[in-house]
Structure formats: structure tokens, C-alpha cells
Amino acid sequence: MTAQATTLASWTRALRKQLDSLGLDSLALCREAGLDPQWMDNPQARYPLSATTKLWQLAVAASGDPALGLKTSQFVTPTTFHALGYALGASASLREVFERIVRYHQVVSDALLLELNLVGDCYEFRLRVPPGSSEPAAEAQDAFAALHVRTCRNRLGRAYAPLAVHLRRPPPADPQPWQAVFRAPIVFAAPETLLRFDRASFEQPLDDANLELAEHNDLVLQRTLELREAPSWQRKVRACLQAQLPNGEPSAERIAQMLHLSLRSLQRHLADEGCGYEALLADTRQSLALAHMRDPRCSISEIAYLLGFADTSSFSRAFKRWTGQAPSQYREALRQNGS
Incomplete structure (x- = not known):
């Protein structure tokens, strides 16, 4: 069974402010929906989708809008x-x-x-x-x-x-x-x-960009994601892929062996999470490629090697499918944007 989706509690504060501006009792509506309003001040608190959906329904009914x-x-x-x-x-x-x-x-x-x-x-x-x-x-x-x-x-x-x-x-x-x-x-x-x-x-480059501030908050967000992610087969496979890609593109059989599974069991676990091995391999490569491209010390040929491509041309073709740009064009755009 899929766990119920959740939403950051602070997002609901915007709806409360909207309701208050209309002269409606947002506090009473939150309680009727089963939401604890005090959670909105907790940066880690989350509300279940069923409760936030009920709040939206109550809010529309109360406002008539x-x-x-x-x-x-x-x-x-x-x-x-x-x-x-x-x-x-x-x-x-x-x-x-x-x-x-x-x-x-x-x-x-x-x-x-x-x-x-x-x-x-x-x-x-x-x-x-x-x-x-x-x-x-x-x-x-x-x-x-x-x-x-x-x-x-x-x-x-x-x-x-x-x-x-x-x-x-x-x-x-x-x-x-x-x-x-x-x-x-x-x-x-x-x-x-x-x-x-x-x-x-x-x-188009934006004048008010701030690379240092963006990267600092990226680190905070990455830690938050890591804390939120429950152990999953997708996460385990991604970790294996990151370890194996510098040795060449790993087969699904190789990853299954690393996880002490049969190939069929690995495929079943990923299917249960709504994913396939090839899609996960491509997504992992793409995420790593974008991260490596931001490091000017890492050449394009080195990135191709780290991602397990047979040669730079194969990497360039894949990168263009992902972004619509050749790696050199993408990196030049990053340089011009100060990224």
C-alpha cells in the first residue's frame, strides 16, 4: 500500500492568510479539517493530503469562491x-x-x-x-x-x-x-x-542571482531530503549505481548481485515503487551530470568517465537529450550566468 502523501505545514499558512483576509475564521476551519494550527510554525511539520484536501473543500465552501x-x-x-x-x-x-x-x-x-x-x-x-x-x-x-x-x-x-x-x-x-x-x-x-x-x-541570466546563497541552501535542502527519504529500493540502487558507474555502465544483473537479490526480485521491487532499472539509470546519470557540470575542475571527458559512458561522444549525445544543449554549451551558459 502506498503511504499517504503529505505537504509542508507552512504551505497551509498562505491559505489561512487568504481566509483571514476574507474575514473567515481560518483557525476554526483548520480544526474542522483535522489540522493542528500550531504545526504551521514548525519548519519540519507536515500535514496529510486527506486533511489538506478537506481544508480546501471547507475553504471554498466558506468563501463561495x-x-x-x-x-x-x-x-x-x-x-x-x-x-x-x-x-x-x-x-x-x-x-x-x-x-x-x-x-x-x-x-x-x-x-x-x-x-x-x-x-x-x-x-x-x-x-x-x-x-x-x-x-x-x-x-x-x-x-x-x-x-x-x-x-x-x-x-x-x-x-x-x-x-x-x-x-x-x-x-x-x-x-x-x-x-x-x-x-x-x-x-x-x-x-x-x-x-x-x-x-x-x-x-536569460538574472541580475539578482547569488551563487553562494543558492549553494548554501542547496546543502540545507539536500540534507532535508536525505532525512525525509525512507529507505527504498530506488535509493539503494542509486547508491550502487553511483559507486559502479566509473567502472562502466553496470547491468541490472550486476546491481542485483550487489544487493544480494536475483534480477527478478530487483525488477519486482522497483516495479512496486513505480520505477524501472533503465529509467533509474538514466535519471541517476542525468542528476550526476548536472552536478559535475557545475564543477569547473571536472572536464567533460572526466564527467563521461564518471558516468560510465564508453566515450565522450556517447555522453554528449545523452546530455543533449536531457538538456537540449551540448555539454560545452551548457557549461558556457553556466559561466555566463556566474553559476
Whole structure:
């Protein structure tokens, strides 16, 4: 059975502020939903998805406003998401902002799976419900989508707008509030929540970047993730892959031997966690590649070796699939951004 998803308790503070601004008793609504309001002041506290979903339902009923989620993002501050908020504010480009959102989103909530992909001249940012998990409230998904667009506007100006917005939520009776917030073509009842952004704006260097501050908060976030992650077969396989990749691409059979499992047992364990070996290998390589690329002391040929590629050309082809850029282009962009 999949454990119930949870969300950082401090995220709910933004909804409480929204309700209070409407003259509603947010404290009473939290208690009715089964949430202890004192947890919101604990930076590590988390609420179960079932309780936060109930709070959203109660909040919409009390306010009579189905667009309530869109307005909640205005009450989010850098401290709402603790170290993540500061890391995002110090990032060198919107691409880097969203890479951090994807990398560290589980610190905020594991109710959604996030992806950022370069597709042609656009970046597509996807929010998916994990297999076998409950659907977060439509208003909560509205709030996250609006917050991500607001994050872009905070860095590039109020006029900024995405190219397109796809929302899983049913079409509202009056779509005007959504049009007013996103200022982009919107598809309701979409298969997945998706925001599409133009590539040029995402790769534009940001003047207020602070590499030292971003890296400091990265360390805090990484420690938080490590403390949160329960032992899993994916985590064990990743650790084995990191140890074996400098010796060449390891087979699934080799990793199974290291974990004292049969190949079939390893495949079954990963399938139970919604993952396959090849996908995990590619994801581990990609994460390590992006980390190594930030170290100017590590040459591209050395990175190819550390990731178990047969030669630099094979690594370059894989890196271009992951990022849309050759390794040399990516590293030059990092240099220009001061990353």
C-alpha cells in the first residue's frame, strides 16, 4: 500500500492568510479539517493530503469562491518554503529556478511528481499525480500553478506570461479569474497539469542571482531530503549505481548481485515503487551530470568517465537529450550566468 502523501505545514499558512483576509475564521476551519494550527510554525511539520484536501473543500465552501486557489499564491513568501524559497530567489535563471523546484519539491510536498523538459523552443513544466495516489484538491493544484507563474513574474516582471496552461481541474463556470491570473491560453480538464514557457526567457541570466546563497541552501535542502527519504529500493540502487558507474555502465544483473537479490526480485521491487532499472539509470546519470557540470575542475571527458559512458561522444549525445544543449554549451551558459 502506498503511504499517504503529505505537504509542508507552512504551505497551509498562505491559505489561512487568504481566509483571514476574507474575514473567515481560518483557525476554526483548520480544526474542522483535522489540522493542528500550531504545526504551521514548525519548519519540519507536515500535514496529510486527506486533511489538506478537506481544508480546501471547507475553504471554498466558506468563501463561495471556486477560484480561491489562484489567489492564495499572493500570501506566499520566501519563508513559506524555508530554504527552498531562498535558493529559488538566488538562482541564476528561470531554468535554474525550475530545476531546483523539480529537484527539491519533495521537501514541500510529495503529492505531485514534477518534471521540466526542453521541447523544441519551449520548456514544459509538468505536475503529475503519482501512480496509486489520491488527487490533490483542484484548488491546491490551481495554487501551485499560479505560484509558479508568480515566481517567473517576480524575477522577470509583472508582464511575463507562460505560452500555455493546461489544468486537470474541471472547467469552471466562469473561467475569467483563471484568464486574469495566467494571461495565456488555458486548457481545462487536461490529462495533466502543464505550464509551457518560452526557452529564451528561461535561459536569460538574472541580475539578482547569488551563487553562494543558492549553494548554501542547496546543502540545507539536500540534507532535508536525505532525512525525509525512507529507505527504498530506488535509493539503494542509486547508491550502487553511483559507486559502479566509473567502472562502466553496470547491468541490472550486476546491481542485483550487489544487493544480494536475483534480477527478478530487483525488477519486482522497483516495479512496486513505480520505477524501472533503465529509467533509474538514466535519471541517476542525468542528476550526476548536472552536478559535475557545475564543477569547473571536472572536464567533460572526466564527467563521461564518471558516468560510465564508453566515450565522450556517447555522453554528449545523452546530455543533449536531457538538456537540449551540448555539454560545452551548457557549461558556457553556466559561466555566463556566474553559476
